Amino acid sequence: MLDKKVRDLINTQINKEFYSAYLYLDFANYYNDLGLDGFAHWYDIQAQEERDHAMLMRQYLHNNGEHVSFTAIDQPDETYASAEDPLKAGLAHEQYVTSLINNIYAAADSVHDYRTMQCFDWFVREQGEEEKNADDLIRKYRLYGSDPKGLYSLNQELLARVYTAPSLVL
Numbered sequence: 001m002l003d004k005k006v007r008d009l010i011n012t013q014i015n016k017e018f019y020s021a022y023l024y025l026d027f028a029n030y031y032n033d034l035g036l037d038g039f040a041h042w043y044d045i046q047a048q049e050e051r052d053h054a055m056l057m058r059q060y061l062h063n064n065g066e067h068v069s070f071t072a073i074d075q076p077d078e079t080y081a082s083a084e085d086p087l088k089a090g091l092a093h094e095q096y097v098t099s100l101i102n103n104i105y106a107a108a109d110s111v112h113d114y115r116t117m118q119c120f121d122w123f124v125r126e127q128g129e130e131e132k133n134a135d136d137l138i139r140k141y142r143l144y145g146s147d148p149k150g151l152y153s154l155n156q157e158l159l160a161r162v163y164t165a166p167s168l169v170l
Contacts, residue, residue, distance in 0.1 A: 003111040007066050009104045010057050010116075015071050016100060017054035021047040023093060026076040027086040034083060036151075038159035042137075043086070045163045053123070056168055060119055084141055091134035098127040122168050 002010075024047040031039035061068050080086055101123045108116035137158075144150030 002061075002064050002066055002116065003107070003113055006104065006107050006111065006113055006116055007061065009100075009107055010061055011066075011068060013100055013104060014054045014057045014061075014068065015073065016097065017050050017057065018070075018073050019076075020050035020093065020097060021054070022073055023076045023078070024050060024090070026078065027090065030080055030086055031083070036083065036155050038155035038157065039083070042158040042161050043090075045161055046090075048163055049166070052166055053126070056166065060116075064115075083145065084138070087134070087138045087141055091131065091138060094127065094130045094134050098131060101127050119168070122166075126166075 024043045028040040028043035028047065031037070031043065058068050078086070078089055080089075101120065105117060105120045105124060108114075108120065140154055144154045
């Protein structure tokens with residue numbers, strides 16, 4: 001049995017991860033509407049990653065004999081004035097998710113829950129990667145996005161992204 005606070009934070013995080021997937025699908029829809037299929041593809045893969053993160057956390061709770069409950073997932077309500085806006089919103093969102101993961105880790109540490117800490121070491125590393133990827137995408141967009149040929153090239157680069165499911169032993 002996990003500590004109640006740790007369990008509740010992880011359960012809440014499962015729902016936050018599903019919201020992240022919705023948010024990234026909203027970004028993908030926006031880019032599809034603009035005709036930037038590479039950007040849309042990149043965020044479709046981001047959405048899949050977030051769903052997989054939720055499922056990993058769900059499995060972790062199940063493996064520890066805990067009940068998982070779902071709450072309603074909020075509808076993304078972002079509006080975008082430019083193609084850069086979802087990129088900036090994505091970085092801000094990843095920074096927010098990092099703070100939530102850090103809270104889970106700190107709660108587990110406070111009750112000496114080393115198993116949860118070990119599991120969430122992976123998520124801490126993953127968040128570092130997520131923030132770097134989001135920041136790199138903003139930098140590339142700022143370098144190439146105002147030039148049609150550069151934007152086309154960046155879009156093609158993003159279209160080539162391949163999804164790799166996480167491998168985490170729970």
